[in-house]
Amino acid sequence: MGRLREALRGRLRSAREIYEGMYVAPYRAEIHREYLRQRDLFLLAGFSDLLGVPNPTQFYLLELYPELIESFHEWHLRMGMETAPEGGFRCC
Amino acid sequence: MLSRRLLFFGGKGGVGKTTLASATALTLADQRFRTLLVSTDPAHSTSDILRADLGPEPRHVVADCWAMELDPEREADRYIADVKGRIAESVAPRLVAEVERQIDIARASPGATEAALFERFTRVLEEEGREFDRVVFDTAPTGQTLQLLSLPEQMSAWITGLIGRRRKLTAAGRMWRNVAGAAAEEAASSDDPVLHALEERRARFLRARGVLMDAGQTAFVFVVLPERLPIWETERAVQALGKHGIPVAGILVNQVLPDDLSGDFVDRRKAREAVYLAQIQEQLGSWPLWRVPLREEDPVGTDALRKLGCSIWDAYGMLPKAPYETNGGGTESSG
Numbered sequence: 001m002g003r004l005r006e007a008l009r010g011r012l013r014s015a016r017e018i019y020e021g022m023y024v025a026p027y028r029a030e031i032h033r034e035y036l037r038q039r040d041l042f043l044l045a046g047f048s049d050l051l052g053v054p055n056p057t058q059f060y061l062l063e064l065y066p067e068l069i070e071s072f073h074e075w076h077l078r079m080g081m082e083t084a085p086e087g088g089f090r091c092c
Numbered sequence: 093m094l095s096r097r098l099l100f101f102g103g104k105g106g107v108g109k110t111t112l113a114s115a116t117a118l119t120l121a122d123q124r125f126r127t128l129l130v131s132t133d134p135a136h137s138t139s140d141i142l143r144a145d146l147g148p149e150p151r152h153v154v155a156d157c158w159a160m161e162l163d164p165e166r167e168a169d170r171y172i173a174d175v176k177g178r179i180a181e182s183v184a185p186r187l188v189a190e191v192e193r194q195i196d197i198a199r200a201s202p203g204a205t206e207a208a209l210f211e212r213f214t215r216v217l218e219e220e221g222r223e224f225d226r227v228v229f230d231t232a233p234t235g236q237t238l239q240l241l242s243l244p245e246q247m248s249a250w251i252t253g254l255i256g257r258r259r260k261l262t263a264a265g266r267m268w269r270n271v272a273g274a275a276a277e278e279a280a281s282s283d284d285p286v287l288h289a290l291e292e293r294r295a296r297f298l299r300a301r302g303v304l305m306d307a308g309q310t311a312f313v314f315v316v317l318p319e320r321l322p323i324w325e326t327e328r329a330v331q332a333l334g335k336h337g338i339p340v341a342g343i344l345v346n347q348v349l350p351d352d353l354s355g356d357f358v359d360r361r362k363a364r365e366a367v368y369l370a371q372i373q374e375q376l377g378s379w380p381l382w383r384v385p386l387r388e389e390d391p392v393g394t395d396a397l398r399k400l401g402c403s404i405w406d407a408y409g410m411l412p413k414a415p416y417e418t419n420g421g422g423t424e425s426s427g
Binding site: 024028031034039041046057059060067069 | 183195201208247
């Protein structure tokens with residue numbers, strides 16, 4: 001009896017996961033996109049000088065460069081550039 | 093006016109800011125206020141006029157007077173060294189060289205020295221200056237000084253925008269972590285060092301702004317000559333400071349021809365001068381105007397400057413009382 005119940009419960013769980021997956025996956029992807037969008041926007045707003053757009057606070061944000069260089073690295077990989085584009089950080 | 097802790101002397105180049113700022117600082121020191129004279133003008137002349145060897149740190153001049161001349165280039169180098177030191181531990185070793193290279197590029201950018209000068213300026217306002225009863229700033233000519241004084245307002249607005257962005261990013265990261273769980277490790281955590289650093293920056297700008305706008309501790313004095321161009325420039329500067337909420341205490345009208353002179357040449361000069369004095373009265377008369385008579389000799393050296401300062405402020409009954417004699421208590425020694 002115990003084994004049957006266990007098996008039944010397992011099936012039910014996978015059914016629920018499939019059902020959730022169908023509904024949640026697009027939503028999940030959208031949330032991920034939104035997160036990446038916000039990440040890029042912050043990179044642009046805070047460190048536009050890397051793209052040649054003057055940034056009045058550049059000099060006050062130098063201490064954020066270590067954090068930034070990681071974001072920048074992640075960004076250029078995601079944008080399909082295997083190596084860092086000219087002009088910005090030469091992280092790879 | 094002289095009861096404010098922070099006194100700024102400003103005006104067009106060549107009107108006598110350095111002379112009058114030094115004279116006032118020495119007068120305050122003479123009244124036993126521990127006084128620091130700070131020159132923020134990159135083209136320093138304070139050491140020349142005091143006949144003292146000054147540097148970027150306070151040096152003792154005479155009695156209760158100390159003085160220093162800020163050097164923007166040196167401040168920029170120092171700031172860069174400081175940033176490199178601070179981030180050394182938080183950078184992945186493979187990236188250290190690259191981060192340092194980027195910081196060196198920023199050092200060469202046009203805003204760098206200005207920003208570094210401001211950085212030091214806020215430290216004088218908030219920390220170094222606290223060791224003194226009075227800090228007298230001999231500022232650079234009008235344009236540079238307005239820029240320096242309006243920086244906190246502009247920068248805090250910009251950084252506020254960045255903080256908003258960063259908060260949105262943190263919120264989006266939190267949502268992403270909620271739905272993705274362990275897959276979203278890279279999402280910024282709620283304890284965000286970037287947000288923290290931004291907020292600290294902004295707090296610093298706002299504090300500097302608060303001090304500059306506080307009429308209880310700050311006074312701006314303009315120096316003007318009875319001549320056409322300085323009058324117009326001063327009027328614009330006074331209005332600009334008003335717009336930034338920085339309190340203007342009054343205007344020193346320098347090099348006014350003394351009453352007891354006569355002769356054809358002097359009379360003609362005086363007639364010209366009267367026109368400009370009337371113009372000053374009309375354009376700047378809503379602030380207290382203090383006249384400083386033209387002298388036979390240039391006041392150079394601490395003695396001459398101290399005498400000049402005493403005579404100016406005494407003439408208007410504004411000589412402050414010595415702090416440690418009138419207050420009586422505390423650290424006072426019977427002298």
